[in-house]
Amino acid sequence: MSARRRAGDLAWTASTADMVATSCGTAVAAVCALGLFQIERLLAGVWSVAAVLTAGCVCAMLARTFARLAAVIPSGASLLAYLSRGFGRRAGVAIAVPYLLLTLFLVGAEATVVGLVVARLAPVPAPVASLVFLVGTWLLCRAGIQVGYRVQALATWALLVGLGALSLQPIAAAAWRGDLAARLLPPAPPAVDFVAGVGLAIFLFMGFELITTQIEVSSSAVVGKALRVSVAVLTAFYALVSIGFSCMAVAPRELTSGFVPQLALAEQAGGAGALALVALLTVLASFTSFNGALLSLSRFAYALAAQGALPRRLARVEPRSLVPRGAMSALLAIAVGATALVAFGDLLMPSLLAAAVAASLLYGGALLARQRPPFAEEDRRAGARHVGIALALVLAGLGAGVVIDAGPARVTLLVLLAAAYGAAALGCLRVPQSARAAPLSLARPAPTHGD
Amino acid sequence: MSRLADAARRFVAAYHAREALVAEQAGWRCVIALHATDGHAVTVHVDGGRVTAVAQQAGPADLVISADAATLEDILELRRNPNEPYLFGELTVRGPERDFLRLDYIATLLCPR
Numbered sequence: 001m002s003a004r005r006r007a008g009d010l011a012w013t014a015s016t017a018d019m020v021a022t023s024c025g026t027a028v029a030a031v032c033a034l035g036l037f038q039i040e041r042l043l044a045g046v047w048s049v050a051a052v053l054t055a056g057c058v059c060a061m062l063a064r065t066f067a068r069l070a071a072v073i074p075s076g077a078s079l080l081a082y083l084s085r086g087f088g089r090r091a092g093v094a095i096a097v098p099y100l101l102l103t104l105f106l107v108g109a110e111a112t113v114v115g116l117v118v119a120r121l122a123p124v125p126a127p128v129a130s131l132v133f134l135v136g137t138w139l140l141c142r143a144g145i146q147v148g149y150r151v152q153a154l155a156t157w158a159l160l161v162g163l164g165a166l167s168l169q170p171i172a173a174a175a176w177r178g179d180l181a182a183r184l185l186p187p188a189p190p191a192v193d194f195v196a197g198v199g200l201a202i203f204l205f206m207g208f209e210l211i212t213t214q215i216e217v218s219s220s221a222v223v224g225k226a227l228r229v230s231v232a233v234l235t236a237f238y239a240l241v242s243i244g245f246s247c248m249a250v251a252p253r254e255l256t257s258g259f260v261p262q263l264a265l266a267e268q269a270g271g272a273g274a275l276a277l278v279a280l281l282t283v284l285a286s287f288t289s290f291n292g293a294l295l296s297l298s299r300f301a302y303a304l305a306a307q308g309a310l311p312r313r314l315a316r317v318e319p320r321s322l323v324p325r326g327a328m329s330a331l332l333a334i335a336v337g338a339t340a341l342v343a344f345g346d347l348l349m350p351s352l353l354a355a356a357v358a359a360s361l362l363y364g365g366a367l368l369a370r371q372r373p374p375f376a377e378e379d380r381r382a383g384a385r386h387v388g389i390a391l392a393l394v395l396a397g398l399g400a401g402v403v404i405d406a407g408p409a410r411v412t413l414l415v416l417l418a419a420a421y422g423a424a425a426l427g428c429l430r431v432p433q434s435a436r437a438a439p440l441s442l443a444r445p446a447p448t449h450g451d
Numbered sequence: 452m453s454r455l456a457d458a459a460r461r462f463v464a465a466y467h468a469r470e471a472l473v474a475e476q477a478g479w480r481c482v483i484a485l486h487a488t489d490g491h492a493v494t495v496h497v498d499g500g501r502v503t504a505v506a507q508q509a510g511p512a513d514l515v516i517s518a519d520a521a522t523l524e525d526i527l528e529l530r531r532n533p534n535e536p537y538l539f540g541e542l543t544v545r546g547p548e549r550d551f552l553r554l555d556y557i558a559t560l561l562c563p564r
Contacts, residue, residue, distance in 0.1 A: 073540040076551075081540025089539050216545050303534040306559055315559070319475050322552040432535070 014149060014218040019211050019226030021153030022292075024233055026207035028159060029289045031109045035204050035352055036238060037261040040245045042405070043197045045184045048242040051194060055201030056235030059208065061391055062363050063231045065370045067224030070212040072375050074220055077303075078213040079362065086369025090428040093309075097427055098420035099362040102355045103207070104297060104331065105416070107134075107290055108338025109351045114286045115343070116260050117279045130339050137287055138332040141294045144321030152292075155284040160237050162281050163262060167244025169269035174247035183247045196405030199398035202363070203356035204238050205231065207289075209366075213296055241265075294331055301327035309430040350412040353402055357417060360399035364392040453491040455520055456507045458527035463495070463502045465529065465561055472560060476500030481550045484512035485527075487520035514546035514554065526558060533558045 014022075039048050075081040079099065084092030115130030122129075174180040189197070208230050215223050245261065248268055266278035302324035305314035314327040341347045367388045369375060376385070406413045467473060476497075483495040492509035495502055516523070522541055525531040533555060536542035544551050 073543065074545065075537065075540050075543045077538045077540060080538055084539040085541075092539065216543075216551065217548060300538075303538050306532050306534040307538070317552075317556050317559075319556070322549070322556055 014214060014222065016222050016226050016229070018149040018153065019214070019218060019222055020230045020233065021156045022149065022214065023208045023211045023226055023230035024160065024237075025152050025156035025285070025288050026210050026292060027205050027230070027234055028156065028237070029106070029110055029207075029285060031106060031113055031352060032204050032238075033163075033241075033260070033262040033265075034109070034113070034348070035200055035356075036242055036245060038349065038352070039197045039200050040242065042193045042200070043189050045186045045246045047186065047189050047194065048197065048246060049239050051197035051201045052204070052235060052238045052242050054198045055205060056231060056238075058198075058202060058363075058391065058395070059205045059231045059235075060228065061388075062209065062366065063224075063227035065367055065388070066209045066212055067220070067227050068370055069366065069375055070215050070223050071220040074215045076213050076216045077300075078210065078215075079366070080300075082369055082375070083365055085374060086372045087365070089431050093428050093431050094421070094424050095362055095365040097424035098417075099358045100297060100300065101420045101423060102351070102358045102416070103293060104334055105338045105342075105351050105420075106355050107293060107335045108340075108342040109348055110286050110289060111335065111339040112342045112348060113260060114283055117263060117282050120260070120263060121276065121279050127339075127343055130343065131336065133283070133286065134290070134332065134335050134339060137290045138294060138328065138335075141291060141298070142321075142323060142325055142328055144323050152288050155281070155288050159281045159285045160233070162277060163265070164237055164240050166265055166269040166274060166278065167241045170244050170247040170249065170265070173249065180247065184243070192401060192405055195398060195401035199356050199360055199402035200353075201238070202395075202398060203352065203359055205234055206355060206359040208234060210292075210296070244269075290335075294328060298324050298328040298331055301331065304427070307430075307432070309427050347412060347416070350406075350409045350416055353406050353409060353413045354416040354420065356402050357399040357413070358420065360395045360402070364395035364399075367392040367395070453493070453507060455485060455487055455491045455523060455527075456493050456505060458524045459485060459493045459495060459505050462527040462529070462561070463505060466502065466557060469561070472557065473500050476553065476557070479550075479553055481514060481553075482510070482512045483550075483554065484509060484515045485523055486515060486517040487523055488517055490520040512546070514544065514550045516542065516544050516554075518542035526562075529562045532562045 036048075039051055042048075043051055069082040070078075073081050073085055080092050080096040082092075083095050086092075087095075111130040111134050112126070114133045115126035115128075118124055118129035118133075119126040171180070174183050209227065211218075211223055211226055211230075244265060248265065260282075262278050262282060263275060266274040301310055302315055302317065304310045305312055305324075305327065310327075314324065314330055316324065316326045318325050338351070342351055371385050371388050403410065403413060403417075477500045479497060479500045481497045483497065485493045485495065486509065491507070494504075494506040494508060494510045494512060496504040496506070518526075518536055518541055522531070522536050526533045526536070526542075533542065537544070537555075
C-alpha cells in the first residue's frame with residue numbers, strides 16, 4: 001500500500017503491484033490446470049500455445065475496455081454497474097448474474113480439486129477434505145477475516161513461479177530425449193477444435209477483470225495499468241505451463257476421475273518434495289480465490305436482497321464484523337451443493353465449460369457496452385468502434401464453439417447454462433426499472449435490522 | 452444552504468435519533484465527502500460514531516461518495532436504499548471498505564424500504 005494524504009484524496013490506496021497480484025490470483029485457480037489440460041487434449045504443442053496467445057490478445061483488448069468502463073463508472077459493483085449503465089438494469093442483471101452464478105459453481109470444481117490434492121497427500125477421503133476446505137474458509141469469512149493484499153500477492157507469485165519453474169523440467173527433458181520438436185509440432189487440429197481451445201483459454205483468464213471491484217480502494221489509472229500487466233503475466237504463465245504439459249513424458253490423453261494435472265506435472269518434474277509444494281500452493285490459491293469470492297458475492301447477494309430481488313433475510317448484516325452472514329451462509333450452501341454435484345454428478349468438465357461460455361458472453365457484453373453511452377467518447381474513431389463490435393461477435397462465436405465441441409458434456413453443459421440464465425431471467429423480473437422513489441416522511445419508523 | 456446540505460442535516464438528525472444505532476458505531480471516526488456530480492458538495496465529520504460537523508464544501512475525506520444531486524438527496528431523505536443506485540452504477544464510492552460498509556449499514560438501517 002502507498003500512503004498519501006492531501007485535500008480531495010483518500011488516506012491510502014492499493015498499488016499497481018497489489019492489483020496485479022490480486023488480478024492474477026483471482027484468475028489462476030486450481031481448476032485452471034484442468035482447463036489447460038483440456039486444451040492440451042484438444043490441440044497440443046504449439047497449437048495450445050497459439051490458443052493461449054490468441055486468448056491473451058483478446059483479453060488485452062478486454063483489459064483496455066474494462067479500464068475504460070472502470071474509469072467512467074468507478075464502482076465496486078463493477079460488471080453489473082457497467083452493463084446496467086450501458087444496456088439498462090434488466091439487461092445488466094441478465095448478462096452479469098449468470099457469470100457470477102457460474103463463478104460460484106466453479107467453486108464446486110475448485111473444492112473438488114482441493115479434495116483430490118489433499119487426499120493424495122493425507123489419508124483423508126477427498127469429499128471430506130473438500131467440505132473442510134469450504135466450511136473452514138466460510139468460518140474465516142464469517143468472522144470478517146479477509147486475506148490481505150500481501151498474503152494474496154505472496155500466494156499468487158509463489159504459485160506462478162513454482163508451477164512455471166516445474167514446467168521447465170519436462171521441456172528440458174524432452175529436449176534431452178530429442179523429441180521436443182515432435183512434442184511441439186503435432187498435426188494441425190480441426191478449426192472447430194482450435195476455436196473451442198481459444199474459448200477454453202479465455203476461461204483461464206476469467207476473473208482477471210474483477211480487480212475493477214476494488215477501484216474504491218485504488219484509482220482508475222492503477223486499475224487500468226494492472227489489468228494490462230496482469231494479462232501479459234497470465235499469458236506468459238499459461239503459455240509456459242501449456243508447453244510443459246505438451247512435453248510431459250507420459251501425457252495422459254483422458255481426464256480420468258481423480259487426475260490432477262498440476263500434481264502430475266510436479267510428480268514428473270520434481271518428485272515428492274515438488275508434489276507437496278504444489279499441493280500446498282494449490283490449496284493456498286484455492287483458499288484466496290474462495291475467500292475473495294465469498295466476501296464479494298455475499299456483498300452482492302446482500303445488496304440484491306436489500307433491493308428485494310432476493311429474500312430479505314439475506315440482507316441482514318452482523319453489526320460488529322459488518323458481514324452479511326445470512327447471504328454468506330446461503331452461498332456456502334450453494335457451494336457445498338455445487339461441490340457435491342461436481343464430485344458425485346461428474347460435473348467437473350461441464351462446470352468449466354459453462355463458465356467459459358458465460359465469460360465469453362459477458363466479455364462480449366462489456367465490449368458492446370463500451371460502444372454506448374456513458375462509455376463511448378464522441379470523438380472516438382469509427383474503426384475502433386467496429387473492432388470492438390467485431391470482437392464481441394467473435395467472443396459470442398467462441399462461446400458457441402465451446403458448446404459445439406463439448407462432446408459428451410454438451411447436454412449437461414446446456415442444462416447448467418439454462419439454469420444460470422433462467423435464474424437470472426427470474427431475477428430480472430424483480431429488478432426495479434424506475435430510478436426515482438416516491439417521497440417518504442423521515443418520521444416514518446424504520447424496521448429493526450441486524451442479527 | 453444547499454438542498455444537499457439540508458438533506459444531509461436531516462439524515463444526521465434521523466441517525467442521531469436512533470441512539471442504539473449511534474452507540475453501535477462508537478469508536479468510528481471518518482470524514483465523508485458527498486459529491487453531487489451536477490451540483491454541490493458536503494463534507495460530514497464523524498467522531499466516536501456521532502456526526503460532529505456538516506460543512507457545505509468539499510475537503511479532505513476518508514470516504515468520497517459521488518452521484519447526481521437527486522440520487523444523493525433521495526438517499527439522505529431516506530426515499531431510496533443506497534444499494535440500488537450503487538448496484539446499478541448510479542452512485543460510486545471511494546475509500547476504505549470498512550468505512551463504506553459501516554455507512555452502508557447505517558443508511559440501510561435508516562431507510563425503511
